[in-house]
Every structure is written in structure tokens, then in C-alpha cells.
Amino acid sequence: MNTSKQLTVGKGSIWMILLLLTTGGVLTSCRDSALTDLSPADSPVYITNYDNSINFSQYKTFSLPDSVVVQSNDNYQTVRSNIADQFVSNVAAALTARGYQRVAKGQPADLGVAVIRVDNQYTGIASNPNAYYSNYWGGGYGGLGGYGYSPYYQSYYTYQVSEQYWEIQIVDLKNAPTTTGTDKPQLSVIYDATVRGTDVADTQAVDMATNAIFSQSPYLKAAQ
Amino acid sequence: MKRIIALIALLSLTTAAWAQYQNIYSGESSLYDRYVTFNIAARYGVSMPLGGQKGYIDKLSPTNLAIEGEWLFPQRFSIGIKTGYQYTNQRLPRQVYQYDNQSVSAVQTRTLSIIPAMASLSYYFAGNADAIRPYIQMAGGGAYIDYTNYFGTLSDQKNGFKGAIAPAIGLKYYGRREQGLGAEIQAQYQNIFFNYDQLKGSAPSLMLSAGISYRFH
Numbered sequence: 001m002n003t004s005k006q007l008t009v010g011k012g013s014i015w016m017i018l019l020l021l022t023t024g025g026v027l028t029s030c031r032d033s034a035l036t037d038l039s040p041a042d043s044p045v046y047i048t049n050y051d052n053s054i055n056f057s058q059y060k061t062f063s064l065p066d067s068v069v070v071q072s073n074d075n076y077q078t079v080r081s082n083i084a085d086q087f088v089s090n091v092a093a094a095l096t097a098r099g100y101q102r103v104a105k106g107q108p109a110d111l112g113v114a115v116i117r118v119d120n121q122y123t124g125i126a127s128n129p130n131a132y133y134s135n136y137w138g139g140g141y142g143g144l145g146g147y148g149y150s151p152y153y154q155s156y157y158t159y160q161v162s163e164q165y166w167e168i169q170i171v172d173l174k175n176a177p178t179t180t181g182t183d184k185p186q187l188s189v190i191y192d193a194t195v196r197g198t199d200v201a202d203t204q205a206v207d208m209a210t211n212a213i214f215s216q217s218p219y220l221k222a223a224q
Numbered sequence: 225m226k227r228i229i230a231l232i233a234l235l236s237l238t239t240a241a242w243a244q245y246q247n248i249y250s251g252e253s254s255l256y257d258r259y260v261t262f263n264i265a266a267r268y269g270v271s272m273p274l275g276g277q278k279g280y281i282d283k284l285s286p287t288n289l290a291i292e293g294e295w296l297f298p299q300r301f302s303i304g305i306k307t308g309y310q311y312t313n314q315r316l317p318r319q320v321y322q323y324d325n326q327s328v329s330a331v332q333t334r335t336l337s338i339i340p341a342m343a344s345l346s347y348y349f350a351g352n353a354d355a356i357r358p359y360i361q362m363a364g365g366g367a368y369i370d371y372t373n374y375f376g377t378l379s380d381q382k383n384g385f386k387g388a389i390a391p392a393i394g395l396k397y398y399g400r401r402e403q404g405l406g407a408e409i410q411a412q413y414q415n416i417f418f419n420y421d422q423l424k425g426s427a428p429s430l431m432l433s434a435g436i437s438y439r440f441h
Binding site: 051 | 231287311313315318320324325326327328329331333335370373374376377378411417
């Protein structure tokens with residue numbers, strides 16, 4: 001009698017612990033379905049960084065190519081497309097509305113603006129799409145032409161993942177360091193904006209992106 | 225005032241009846257009073273965030289499950305283990321968040337998943353074989369907590385096993401003495417010592433749960 005009782009007690013414990021363990025194991029995460037109802041308009045994330053030691057009112061002019069550079073894993077090329085054109089014209093319009101004046105290719109400017117489309121970028125890439133921009137901006141700065149610039153970021157957060165996204169980069173040409181020989185000029189990136197989370201699929205999405213980016217960057221403003 | 229007196233009278237009468245009921249059986253020795261026996265319970269709960277957890281997700285969570293197993297000792301106390309699954313989420317409209325010199329404009333989908341793993345000690349105000357068993361409980365241990373805050377579709381995630389405490393009060397109701405299957409309700413305060421970005425301080429919550437309870441030997 002006693003023995004049989006002890007046996008039952010033992011079985012009970014094991015059964016109870018097994019039940020707890022299986023229940024714990026079977027439970028799957030509800031978190032995975034958290035985004036199923038996220039609309040396309042709610043998907044993009046607009047991230048802007050700026051160098052807060054810079055007074056943006058010291059600049060008057062900017063240089064911005066009509067083409068967009070598409071940066072892939074190991075090369076880059078320039079493109080014109082509806083979306084690219086819209087992106088460039090929106091950026092130009094927004095900067096103009098903030099009091100900056102756009103200059104023609106090769107003319108000296110205070111700010112160099114780059115609109116970059118990043119495709120499948122991974123950490124440690126070797127290509128330097130910025131050669132294209134420094135050629136475009138380079139007119140007044142002999143040293144820039146042909147060599148590309150290596151963007152110098154302040155303490156910005158950087159996100160380098162395999163993803164496609166758009167980036168707007170503004171470098172300081174006014175206070176560019178003087179370069180000698182074949183050294184790449186290191187230009188300070190004083191402003192950087194990226195559109196993350198989802199691809200920009202149509203011109204409407206471009207408008208949303210540039211509106212959001214510039215409205216969260218009130219410091220981008222020329223002296224009146 | 226009259227109402228209060230009536231209530232007290234009613235309470236004392238029922239308590240007296242309850243004592244009578246217990247006395248009838250006190251002579252009979254139940255297996256529950258002689259051996260270590262078991263109780264398992266599964267409850268569904270609604271959880272209200274408090275403190276830092278409320279700062280992160282400010283709404284009731286309807287998705288909570290509590291699983292509990294106890295070793296009942298003849299002296300009206302029990303030692304148990306408890307786990308479960310608690311999940312809560314909230315979508316926030318597009319806003320701009322400032323981090324130093326960075327601005328992030330995003331629709332946030334905040335989620336928090338918790339799997340507690342705690343040991344409990346309970347004291348019952350009634351015998352192990354009784355039909356109605358109110359109790360107080362102190363549980364402590366840890367909880368696996370997953371904080372995932374989606375900015376659009378990008379996630380900012382932090383997870384880990386953190387210390388946690390969970391005092392509770394509850395009531396098990398079996399219908400009649402010695403019956404195995406019963407119902408249970410519990411009110412539990414839980415505090416998990418976790419903080420990250422939008423969840424500041426720690427993660428306390430109050431959970432009210434109801435479900436089934438089964439005792440056996």
C-alpha cells in the first residue's frame with residue numbers, strides 16, 4: 001500500500017513537470033505577426049543625422065547633379081528614372097525653399113549634395129560612388145576632380161545591412177581641406193538622410209519621403 | 225452604515241457556517257492531509273501595464289497565459305513553479321524620435337513578450353482537500369523578456385533573462401471537498417527588472433487571471 005502510494009507520488013511529479021515544460025515549449029511568439037497589418041505608407045523609416053556643431057546658415061549655395069548614383073556591392077552607376085528625377089527635384093526644391101541657391105555643374109558651391117541609391121550594400125564594400133559627385137562638384141576645387149572624396153562621418157549611427165535604400169548626403173565644400181597630389185579629399189558629411197524599411201516604389205512615396213526628411217530637419221536653413 | 229453592518233453580519237454568519245462545514249470533516253483524514261499532493265493550473269489573464277511598462281505600451285493586454293504546478297504540503301502551504309506567456313503590443317502613429325543629433329521618423333509597433341520562470345511559495349487559508357481555498361503567494365525568479373520595437377519594418381530588439389518577482393493572491397474553488405477539478409482566479413503583481421530605450425526603470429504589471437485548477441495524488 002505504502003509502496004504503491006509512493007509510486008503514484010513519483011508519477012505525479014514527473015507528469016506535472018513534463019506538462020509545464022511542454023507548455024513552455026509549444027508556445028510560439030505572437031511577435032512575429034505584429035507587422036502583418038502594417039500599411040505600405042507606414043512602413044518607411046526616415047532617419048536623419050547632422051553635425052550639430054555646424055551652423056547651416058553659413059552656406060549659401062549647393063551643387064546637385066540631376067542623376068542619381070546607384071551603389072551596388074562592388075560598383076556604381078548613374079541612373080535617371082522617374083523616381084530618381086523626382087527625388088532630385090524634390091531635394092533641390094526643398095533646399096531652395098530653405099534659402100540655398102543651386103549652382104550649375106562644376107560651379108563653386110558651399111554644399112555638395114548627393115542623392116544615392118544603395119543596392120545590396122554589405123559592410124566592408126570597396127566601391128567609391130562618391131567619385132562621381134566629386135567630379136560634378138569639383139569645378140572650383142581642382143583637387144577634388146577625379147579622385148572621389150571619402151566621406152567623413154561625425155559620430156553618426158551607421159546602418160550597413162543587405163537592404164535597398166535611398167540616401168541624401170550633404171558635404172561641406174566651403175570648408176573643404178586643401179589636398180595635395182593624389183590624396184582623396186576628406187569632406188565632412190554634415191548631413192545625412194536615409195529612407196529605410198521599405199523600398200520607395202513610386203513618386204508619391206518619394207514626395208512622402210522628402211517631405212518627412214526636410215520637415216524633421218529644420219536646422220537646414222540659409223541665412224535670410 | 226446599515227449596509228456595512230448587514231455585510232459584516234452576513235460575513236460572520238457564512239464564516240460560522242464554513243467553520244461548521246470544516247468541523248464535520250476534520251475528523252476524517254483525507255489523503256491530501258497525509259501526503260504531498262499536487263495541483264496544476266492553467267489560467268487565461270488580462271494584464272494592465274504599470275510604471276515603465278506602461279510608458280512603453282499603454283494599453284491592456286488580452287493575451288496572457290499562466291501555467292502553474294504546485295506541491296501541496298499537508299500544512300497548508302505549497303511550493304510551486306510557474307511559467308506562462310505574456311504578450312502585448314501597440315502601434316503608435318508616425319512620430320519623430322530624437323536621439324542626440326539623429327531624428328527617426330517612424331510608425332512604431334511596440335511589442336513585449338514575457339515567459340516567466342519562477343518558484344512560488346503559497347500559504348492557503350484552508351486545508352488541502354477543502355472545496356474553497358483562498359491563498360497568498362510569493363513568487364520569485366526570472367523571466368525571459370523580449371522587447372522588440374519595430375520602427376516601420378526595422379526592429380530594435382533587446383532580450384534576455386532578467387530577475388523578476390510576483391506576489392499574488394488568489395482563490396481555488398473545487399465545488400466540493402476532495403474533488404480534483406476546480407476553478408481558480410488570481411491577481412498577480414509582477415515586476416521584471418528590465419529596462420531598455422523606451423521602457424524605462426523596470427517592467428511591472430498587474431494581471432488578473434482565471435482558469436482551471438486540478439489537484440491530484
